[in-house]
Amino acid sequence: MNLRLHDTATREVRDFVPLEEGKAGIYVCGLTVQSEPHIGHVRSAVNFDVLRRWLTASGYDVHFIRNVTDIDDKILTKSAEQGRPWYNLAYAMHAELTRALASINVLPPTYEPAATGTVPEMIELIETLVERGHAYAAEDGSGDVYFDVRSWPSYGELTRQGIDDMEPAGDADPRGKRDPRDFALWKGWKSSEPESAAWPAPWGRGRPGWHIECSAMASKYLGPAFDIHGGGVDLRFPHHENELAQSRAAGKPFASYWLHNAWITTAGEKMSKSLGNSLLVPSVLERVRGIELRFYMVSAHYRSHVEFSFEALDEAATSFQRIESFLERVPAGVVGDDLVGGSAGSPSTSSHTAQLPESFVAAMDDDLGTPAAVAVIHDTVREGNRLLADGGDATGVAAQVRAMLGVLGLDPADAGWTDGSGAEAEQLRSAVDVLITALLEDRAQARADKDWGRADAIRDRIKAAGIEIEDTPSGPKWSI
RNA sequence: GGUGGGUUGGCCGAGAGGCGAGGCAACGGACUGCAAAUCCGUGUACACGGGUUCAAAUCCCGUACCCACCUCCA
Structure with missing residues (x-):
């Protein structure tokens, strides 16, 4: 096609x-x-x-x-x-x-x-x-x-x-x-x-x-x-x-x-400055990340009117996080690799359509059917999660997901998403990691002692700070 | 007046004659010490009235409502 x-x-x-x-x-x-x-x-x-x-x-x-x-x-x-x-x-x-x-x-x-x-x-x-x-x-x-x-x-x-x-x-x-x-x-x-x-x-x-x-x-x-x-x-x-x-x-x-x-x-009207500053790009990005805003936009067809609402934006962000969390759960190496083929200027850029599912290609070829393309991503993510749950190897599936996201400009590993605050954010992150890891070790001890009250208290305290704990087969993971 | 577009489930959002896109939310189940995450399952949606057809959200006619553009506009 x-x-x-x-x-x-x-x-x-x-x-x-x-x-x-x-x-x-x-x-x-x-x-x-x-x-x-x-x-x-x-x-x-x-x-x-x-x-x-x-x-x-x-x-x-x-x-x-x-x-x-x-x-x-x-x-x-x-x-x-x-x-x-x-x-x-x-x-x-x-x-x-x-x-x-x-x-x-x-x-x-x-x-x-x-x-x-x-x-x-x-x-x-x-x-x-x-x-x-x-x-x-x-x-x-x-x-x-x-x-x-x-x-x-x-x-x-x-x-x-x-x-x-x-x-x-x-x-x-x-x-x-x-x-x-x-x-x-x-x-x-x-x-x-x-x-x-x-x-x-x-x-x-x-x-x-x-x-x-x-x-x-x-x-x-x-x-x-x-x-x-x-x-x-x-x-x-x-x-x-x-x-x-x-x-x-x-x-x-x-x-x-x-x-x-x-x-x-x-509110059914064109945006104009009279509506205030709340929809200027920097203010919207105080609420969701750039990648989530982009996902929100890509989820609708380019020829469809979108009635903006913060609820729909939040929903899109949640939806995107599901995709991201799948990628994060796949063993390292896949997410970090530049498998979305060819940095800019590379002559072999066409090679990566090879790993795109046919249904994704068909959706995009049909007047840039991004909503259908996003549906293919979700389907593929579910398939990957199922593999993961069964202890299978999801790296191939993750590669497909990343290739599809890359086409939409939504690959989380894309260098385009590293913002200017990189160095400082990284420092902050590793500092938080040290602190959370210490708390998680306490919790692990409490759980080993079957002291559920103390274990949950630690988790609740971390959660109150806005950090989610997820127990995985390879140990607990934290995310903001 | 002219030109074009729209109305889809609790919400977002596709589709364009036959099989319920997908997501979010909700509910049930599995897993878990409990959660979270994940998986499995659960919905009789297509503005209204007619018509065509074996079959209509999809085609035709009519009605209602909404929106865009007509020399500033993404």
């Missing part, structure tokens, strides 16, 4: 056929770095990280580009409110984003271009559009340049909308537009804006419109035609529709497949 993906443009699940055998080029619309990322933002990154890992596991040489938008209206507005330079706000929020993504083991992209770093390419593209008669400089002297939607007959093809059915923008400032639906490719500088937020261009100093940057960056790093373009559902229109129109109008075939992930909502 081959990988099949849901393509928004055709509204169906289609076989994935790359432009070039064995290679996959992916462009994902990243964030506008204007505020701290919340868990809704990072879901998109996790979803596309899974796509990228699955393609890699399937033997593709993946070129993965995810941009950041570091200049736009909101950044200018917010930075002005906060009284700091716009580039400082964007830079700081970009750093926050990078940290948040690292904390949930999202691999760094092949490259992460920024809008401000691609201005010359955008200008070139706009010039091409003007030459071809699909864009025009506003006649009001504003320095704006607009895309002429009426000049492009297939405008609306991605979201199947007719121009005349679209609501004209309610707040549209008609300025120099020929049609209210024309969108800005270039925005002339205004005296109310910082001078640093403008670049020289044939139409006067100004800054890029929102959509043009992605067309320019995708073409620059992936070529005029590439395989997959991704982003959140809200980007279908206008952002992706406009990207498609301006790219094709400039003579580029653009993306073969359009993938869109659904939202995480809270």
Whole structure:
């Protein structure tokens, strides 16, 4: 079976056929770095990280580009409110984003271009559009340049909308537009804006419109035609529709497949900053570990809406701990080994699909069916636990589980999960281990003496400190 | 007005004509000094009303409710 993906443009699940055998080029619309990322933002990154890992596991040489938008209206507005330079706000929020993504083991992209770093390419593209008669400089002297939607007959093809059915923008400032639906490719500088937020261009100093940057960056790093373009559902229109129109109008075939992930909502609504800080990535990570948050996200299909709740998050964490505890009970050597095949760049990455259960592969190939894939992991864990209970050898099963988790970015032994506090945490852990071990020796003596009251009292005392004791054939084990 | 999506057991969450995905919780059993962990077992779920079919959660028609996008949005 081959990988099949849901393509928004055709509204169906289609076989994935790359432009070039064995290679996959992916462009994902990243964030506008204007505020701290919340868990809704990072879901998109996790979803596309899974796509990228699955393609890699399937033997593709993946070129993965995810941009950041570091200049736009909101950044200018917010930075002005906060009284700091716009580039400082964007830079700081970009750093926050990078940290948040690292904390949930999202691999760094092949490259992460920024809008401000691609201005010359955008200008070139706009010039091409003007030459071809699909864009025009506003006649009001504003320095704006607009895309002429009426000049492009297939405008609306991605979201199947007719121009005349679209609501004209309610707040549209008609300025120099020929049609209210024309969108800005270039925005002339205004005296109310910082001078640093403008670049020289044939139409006067100004800054890029929102959509043009992605067309320019995708073409620059992936070529005029590439395989997959991704982003959140809200980007279908206008952002992706406009990207498609301006790219094709400039003579580029653009993306073969359009993938869109659904939202995480809270209380039935989109997340927004007005809900407070409780869903910012760092605060959620005070409650569950990054690997548990990622498991929560991967447990739902990327095209399904997720109604966020802390209860469901806790439940996912418990569910994941079951998988982890199986791995921990398998004799050492398996968990520590790097058996998830090939560190980054190794040519033999495809070899590890060999140890993935067929049902797992089938689930992933079916439009990244991560819920079914997770079910396979649970089934395999149960099989392993059964072997363990019967005194059998579960190392092969554990290897399978780790291989599957690895594809989802959820292998607990993955170096991506060791956070910055590593050294200190390790010291703390070994100190606690010494203390707990001493208590456990007392308990063992009490149990040998059949002094159950004292044995249980010791266990209760340890438990009160938040540490669970588990008696195993190889002696008691503790975990937080 | 236009376009698209949804409603599944106590909860989360898949599936898309026939065999109850999986998890969490609960209950019973095994194991244990008691626990914990683990294993085994326990559920007559598909918004509502019709229809098609040997067979419908799944297809068709209708109804209700919810959500997203329509030029700031993951």
